[in-house]
């Protein structure tokens with residue numbers, strides 16, 4: 001795959017775009033399928049490279065996987081619990097969901113350190129504490145985790161931080177544990193509800209997903225099921241921001257606006273002209289954008305994954321905007337790249353200060369991570385001249401058919 005994206009900026013976007021299924025749900029749902037004894041079918045699987053990596057890992061574990069268009073069929077009936085030393089483990093963060101899923105199913109897992117976007121430190125201590133609370137021992141040696149238990153027994157687990165990954169991983173490990181597990185201060189993201197819905201369809205007994213207390217009553221066996229994944233709120237948010245930056249009239253379809261309340265109210269505060277429907281958001285050209293202050297927070301607060309795309313839009317707002325990043329205090333690499341394109345952004349202690357509006361110009365920039373890439377695409381569309389985004393493979397990890405979707409809106413991108 002060519003690793004550069006080239007954009008000729010300055011074209012106004014018009015038309016409709018369909019949002020794909022949620023990456024951050026799909027990357028947990030696919031590993032969760034190994035907990036089943038029968039076939040699990042996902043409708044509308046997103047066409048992103050993180051899913052390709054997870055499919056490689058399933059096949060490595062002798063799981064049969066069939067993919068036709070948007071449908072992914074997973075048959076784990078002949079799964080083998082091998083040491084996870086496959087190179088795909090290092091390609092994405094979500095390979096860590098095999099820790100919880102394989103521990104749950106086999107009471108033992110051995111896997112090398114997961115990879116993923118470089119957003120500063122990303123420990124998994126809360127996942128491991130959760131596994132230990134269920135009775136597992138955790139060893140880390142030469143870059144490999146070995147996690148095993150004679151038996152897993154339900155327990156009360158308080159998360160010091162409402163971690164998305166830890167909540168899902170503990171849920172997966174606990175479905176086969178003896179007795180009741182209660183996760184307190186659980187993360188409340190919509191993706192967690194989606195994973196709990198899948199597991200419950202398979203026969204698990206999970207209650208409270210979407211609140212800060214999740215209860216899991218262990219069961220003996222999970223069957224197969226068919227599952228439709230929720231729409232991607234981050235992809236939707238990215239297109240809404242992009243439309244606010246350079247759209248004339250763009251309709252974003254297959255959106256759950258309730259999942260985007262924090263973003264939509266911040267955009268309204270900026271003066272973005274939009275109409276929010278039941279399952280769509282329509283964005284019209286705005287006359288003037290005002291600077292705002294935003295702070296990323298766990299759901300239902302503003303998603304950290306949207307602060308990078310939003311920053312590209314804030315370069316066009318009048319006045320000084322402030323972005324406070326509370327989830328990943330080092331998630332600001334996109335700001336250096338935006339500055340190369342003419343933005344005026346300073347970074348202090350987990351905050352970026354954006355002085356706008358500044359005209360942007362095309363340049364050669366690097367997608368240092370997935371959402372940085374999204375931010376640069378928006379900047380490239382806004383810019384005068386040609387932008388070349390290097391390391392675009394990060395973008396394909398999480399945005400389904402992004403070039404095709406943007407071309408259909410009138411963007412000049414290849």
Ligand code: EPU
Pocket residue numbers: 024025027093094117121122123124125126127128161162163164165166187303304305327328370371398
């Ligand atoms: N944390 C710990 N210890 C842990 C786990 C997390 O200290 O054991 C800290 C992290 O370092 C971070 C905070 O808790 O400061 C939040 O981490 P969380 O576990 O919630 O994030 P994650 O599960 O690793 C998922 C998404 C990210 C998204 C975050 C926050 C996936 C595969 N990744 O990561 O998505 O930013 O939740 O919502 O679901 C992206 O899509 O670009 C992306 C990075």
